[in-house]
Amino acid sequence: MNTSGFVRRFTALLRKEVRQMLRDKSTLAVGLMLPVVLILLFGYGLSFDVKNxxxxxxxxxxxxxxxxxxxxxxxxxxxxxxxxxxxxxxxxxxxxxxxxxxxxxxxxxxxxxxxxxxxxxxxxxxxxxxxxxxxxxxxxxxxxxxxxxxxxxxxxxxxxxxxxxxxxxxFNEASASTWYLVPGLVVLVMTLIGAFLTSLLIAREWERGTLESLFVTPVRPLEIVLTKVAPYLLVGAIDLTLCLLAAKFLFHVPMRGSLWVIVFTSMLYLTVALLFGLFISGKTRNQFEASQVALLVSFMPALMLSGFIFDLRNVPVVIRAISQLLPATHFVGMIKTLFLAGDNWREVLRNCTILAFYALVLTVAVRRTLRKTLD
CATH class of the missing domain: 3.40.1710.10 (abc type-2 transporter like domain)
Incomplete structure (x- = not known):
């Protein structure tokens, strides 16, 4: 075996791979940022202690x-x-x-x-x-x-x-953890269907070149947004139905609030999640990068920082403040209250107003990501 030849070939290939890795900013960002995010989330955001x-x-x-x-x-x-x-x-x-x-x-x-x-x-x-x-x-x-x-x-x-x-x-006379966890699963399902799946839509069309063909037609950005959201609203409605049936008949979780209020608030949150996914997709224009960003900024925060697993009063003030910026945080508290405590109209109106504001802001943001492509 020619050792010097092996060393030359290995060095040349290694140099090529390192340069390629440095050029691929999205992969490098995921490789370096994901561990940092996980450390911060699990270190500061995950706490089963009860304080104050x-x-x-x-x-x-x-x-x-x-x-x-x-x-x-x-x-x-x-x-x-x-x-x-x-x-x-x-x-x-x-x-x-x-x-x-x-x-x-x-x-x-x-x-x-x-x-x-x-x-x-x-x-x-x-x-x-x-x-x-x-x-x-x-x-x-x-x-x-x-x-x-x-x-x-x-x-x-x-x-x-x-x-x-x-x-x-x-509100939980059976003292069953499933009564506490199952309503939160609605949040995770809506987030998965919303932000994670739709984060690929616009990015996929950019990669395939089909989006450019839409820009030479009379189709407006708002119409593109609505047509992207509509099919996944139907999918989300089916998944919501499955969640509610499982909660009622499999896990025997009571629904003390109005069923129509539960459905309305869930669909409102789903709309926010869909728009957030489209915004990520329009900004990244790359399917791999969009999926990673959606995982980091939507699904994982919904799991860790929304109050799904533990009471947010037990986490540091900074983490608590960050959690209040997440749409999932406002939906988690509301859906658990609707399931277990009943119609608390003050909380429903407050959280629905916040979610509606997010929907409006994200609609404008998605339109602007599409408008920029017309320049």
Whole structure:
């Protein structure tokens, strides 16, 4: 074997491949940026810890003994108590998702505590079963800390201190994780059908040269946009139907909100996802690059940063702010509320307005990507 010849051929081929790699900016960007994005997403965006969860504390008995029992809630890095004496107000906070739980101290708490038979009611928001379980543990731990301190002062054995924590679960009485996850799957399916598939449409026509032929016809950019979106709206409607049937009959997830509201909001989000995919396709004009960009900026953020898996209150402020820029974030919270809690019209109107704004902005953006090709 001629070693010097092998070295020359190998060096020449290696130089060619390196130059080709450096010329292919899209491949190089994916190879270098994808690990960075994954590290940041999983490192900062993925957190199952519960921190500063807002909890309404209803003191129907505002005696010193009642406050002493729940003193452990104050100063906790895991819970943020919001004190009130009005149970209906706390229930309203729960329905509007301003608090994750309600700790209720009944009017006869002090009298029953003296008899060793006191009860504290804990009402949990079961829309997020993981957070509900964590809050349950933290509240029970706060009462256990008070009981231990009481035992230390009296020199007796630590027990519940005569206080029983009575738990009740709202919106997910079965405490099933599928009730929490299945509505979020609608978001992933709509994102996949929308942004990921349509990101290839305009790029494919650029590569095949068919888009240039459209520019010499009277067809307008808006008409191109509408014809690209329409078929995938039909596909998305079929997939949405499959999701709803599976949620109802396979996973037995309740649909407490209006079916028509669920369908309308889902189709509105699908429209946003389709337009976003077309915008990516029009900007990149390359199928491979478009698919990678769609994966990085639509599907993965919808999976990791939308609240699909965990409560966004537990992530850093910067990540939380970024998540609020994602259309998927506004759809996830709304669809889970519609499935498990019912028609919260305040949240529906707010999130639908945001999604409609995204649809309008993206429609203009897609038209401009097509107009630029006419120069």
């Amino acid at each position: 969860a807002p909890v309404a504390v209803v003191l129907e008995d505002s005696s010193p003994s009642a406050r002493e029992v729940l003193a452990g809630l104050e100063g906790s890095p895991y819970l943020t108590p919001v004190w009130t004496t009005n149970m209906p107000e706390a229930e309203r906070w729960m329905r509007e998702e301003e608090v994750r739980a309600i700790v209720r101290v009944p009017t006869d708490f002090s009298r029953r505590l003296a008899a060793g038979q006191a009860q504290v009611q804990l009402v949990l928001n079961g829309v997020d079963s993981n957070t509900a379980a964590a809050v349950d543990g933290y509240v029970a731990g706060a009462i256990a800390t008070w009981a231990q301190q009481k035992a230390d002062r009296s020199g007796g054995k630590a027990d519940a201190g005569g206080v029983e924590l009575v738990q009740r679960m709202w």
